[in-house]
Amino acid sequence: GQGVEEDMERVEEMVALNVLATTKLCRLYGNDMKRAGRGRILIISSVTGTLPSLPHSAVYAATKAYQLSLGRALGRELEPHGVAVTVSCPGAVRDTAFSAVANNRAGLCWRIPGYPLAPERCARRSVDAAWAGEPVVVPGATNRVMVALLNVMPERAVETLCEIAWRPPGDAWGVLARNNRRMRWAAPGGA
Numbered sequence: 698g699q700g701v702e703e704d705m706e707r708v709e710e711m712v713a714l715n716v717l718a719t720t721k722l723c724r725l726y727g728n729d730m731k732r733a734g735r736g737r738i739l740i741i742s743s744v745t746g747t748l749p750s751l752p753h754s755a756v757y758a759a760t761k762a763y764q765l766s767l768g769r770a771l772g773r774e775l776e777p778h779g780v781a782v783t784v785s786c787p788g789a790v791r792d793t794a795f796s797a798v799a800n801n802r803a804g805l806c807w808r809i810p811g812y813p814l815a816p817e818r819c820a821r822r823s824v825d826a827a828w829a830g831e832p833v834v835v836p837g838a839t840n841r842v843m844v845a846l847l848n849v850m851p852e853r854a855v856e857t858l859c860e861i862a863w864r865p866p867g868d869a870w871g872v873l874a875r876n877n878r879r880m881r882w883a884a885p886g887g888a
Contacts, residue, residue, distance in 0.1 A: 700755030708756050715760035723771055727780065735779040739827040740768040744788040744840045745859075749852040752860040761786075765833070772832050781830035785823035788840040789813040809862075812839050 723738060730736025745751045746761030768784035775782060791813040819836045826834035835841045847855055 703756060711756055711760055715757075716763050719764050720767060723767065723782075727771060727775060727782075730780040731775060731778045733779075736781075737827045737830075738768075738771070738775075738780065738782045739823060740764050740782065740784045741823065742768070742784050742786050744786045744835060744844065746784075747786055747835070747844050747847065748855060748859055749847075750856050752856060769832055781827065781832075783823070783827040783831055784833050785819075785826065785836065786833060786840070786844075787814060787819045787823070787836045788843075790816050790819050792816055809839075812837075 719740060723740070726736070727738060730738070742764040743757075743761040745754065745758040746763075746765040748758060748762075751758035765784050765786065768782050772782035772784075789812055793816060814837045822836040823834055835844050
């Protein structure tokens with residue numbers, strides 16, 4: 698749903714899980730690992746955490762961006778103490794309850810052949826990256842291409858593409874038309 702309409706209890710649960718629980722666990726185990734002089738922390742975030750925004754999932758995307766930022770910062774802080782922190786940023790993962798919980802079962806991203814990753818493949822790539830000490834891993838070739846495009850595409854175009862991927866296929870034209878009007882309005886010297 699839209700960020701301003703989302704059920705506040707659900708928002709609080711999402712923040713408690715993705716922000717508070719992640720922070721508490723990293724502090725608890727990070728301190729133990731720091732004292733031991735070794736360890737690995739793997740935070741499961743989302744490819745949405747790498748995006749400028751994700752319309753219709755504002756709170757979720759914000760909590761995932763928090764996890765990415767926290768993990769990168771803790772990784773730098775703990776590195777001199779022999780502790781590596783890896784943040785995994787997967788996209789759609791098959792056979793999970795996420796699409797139902799996120800209320801986007803009909804989303805285009807779930808219908809692209811080969812796009813939703815097998816959970817085992819996502820987990821294997823994430824764990825391998827953690828053992829290798831990689832700071833961030835984006836499982837899945839399609840996701841890596843999408844994240845690379847973020848660096849060369851205008852933010853508004855990225856947001857529009859992500860909104861389309863998140864919505865049912867029939868909504869795509871409405872999203873494009875709405876964003877086309879906004880982009881023309883925002884164009885320099887535009888009418």
